[in-house]
Amino acid sequence: MSVKYALLALLDFTPSYGLQLHSLMEDTLGDSWSINVGQVYSTLSRLERDKFVKRLPDSELSDEDRNMYAITPEGKKELEEWLREPLSREYRLRDVVFAKLVLSHMSGQVSPDEVLQAQRRQLLKETHELTQLRVEADSANSISWILVLESAIMHLEADMKWLDLCEHSLEKLEEVPPPVIRSRPRGRPPKGEK
């Protein structure tokens, strides 16, 4: 979903061709957003289909035989809307680690405690790695990279605190009664029921 808008923004900065967009993306968004080159082309073709970008005619091509693309007014509008619309963080409610804790309890193969400890080890490892990178970014004075790393580190800290909270609640979590299997009768429910 974001690749589409990255390409639009870059084309709004300057018309380009496929490979150039690919390297521009790495230059501006950094390694973490790097994608497969092929995806640039498939995304471009979708954007062209939707009239958000247009292929420059050969007559305007000073640049040999590369396929130059430019953003259209419709594309600008689409981009602007995306930029103005704040991102909903609701998806955080769909936390995979939470799902693992619950599902491990359901299956019984692995105890929630094991899941929790494994995740904690992982977090420690990642925090350590990112802190290292953070130091390097500081010396390199790379402001974007610093911000990306800070964000990630802050979220890792939040994760860690949350795991502590989970650990305290583990007994309670395991006491949660298993869901009732209610094989509902078919057909229209009786009047009183909802």
Add this chain to the structure above:
Amino acid sequence: MSVKYALLALLDFTPSYGLQLHSLMEDTLGDSWSINVGQVYSTLSRLERDKFVKRLPDSELSDEDRNMYAITPEGKKELEEWLREPLSREYRLRDVVFAKLVLSHMSGQVSPDEVLQAQRRQLLKETHELTQLRVEADSANSISWILVLESAIMHLEADMKWLDLCEHSLEKLEEVPPPVIRSRPRGRPPKGEK
């Protein structure tokens, strides 16, 4: 990716049929993980294709004409691996809000400051909503729901702190020189270059 494992875990708890898995999923993982019913069936058919679940023969069906599924040993193995493998939080490096900040600067349509303020308003709103829900969950004594909400709230707080950090760096961010457009020559690069 997680729906697959949710179904496996539920089938490891007890053999079920499609619709039952759907309601079991809501009962155990909550509304935030609720999915379209159709997805249960399409995921089940992939799981069957991969031999992770099997359809019980009619002879074993006490339950009329429903298609009962059960997990296979291969499925158990697949599930166990997923549960044991800690989740990498690396994807946090791919932060969409960060991308918006940078891309708004690139396109020039919307200022990074506007993006930032819009996001801050959104965060305040969501924090408020979740805090409300958190109070309700507390009275309902719903331990799972409490944990989900706590996690989300903690991450929202991290987001907020990060936005403050970004605001302080906005001038620096906007000073970042635009990327150089280097139209590289084709062909094999000269010996000295990499």
Add this chain to the structure above:
DNA sequence: ACAGCCATGTAACTTGTTACATGATTTT
């Protein structure tokens, strides 16, 4: 009969992702 839910499925679409094929160009 029919309303309304149970139950299963499929078709269409989106985004992401990788692997591979194909030329063109230029240095070795």
Add this chain to the structure above:
DNA sequence: AAAATCATGTAACAAGTTACATGGCTGT
């Protein structure tokens, strides 16, 4: 000629998502 890189593209697949079609069953 061979190697290496630029440049464009396609095929295939995974996973998510919605909309819709189709029966079956049972209160009203």
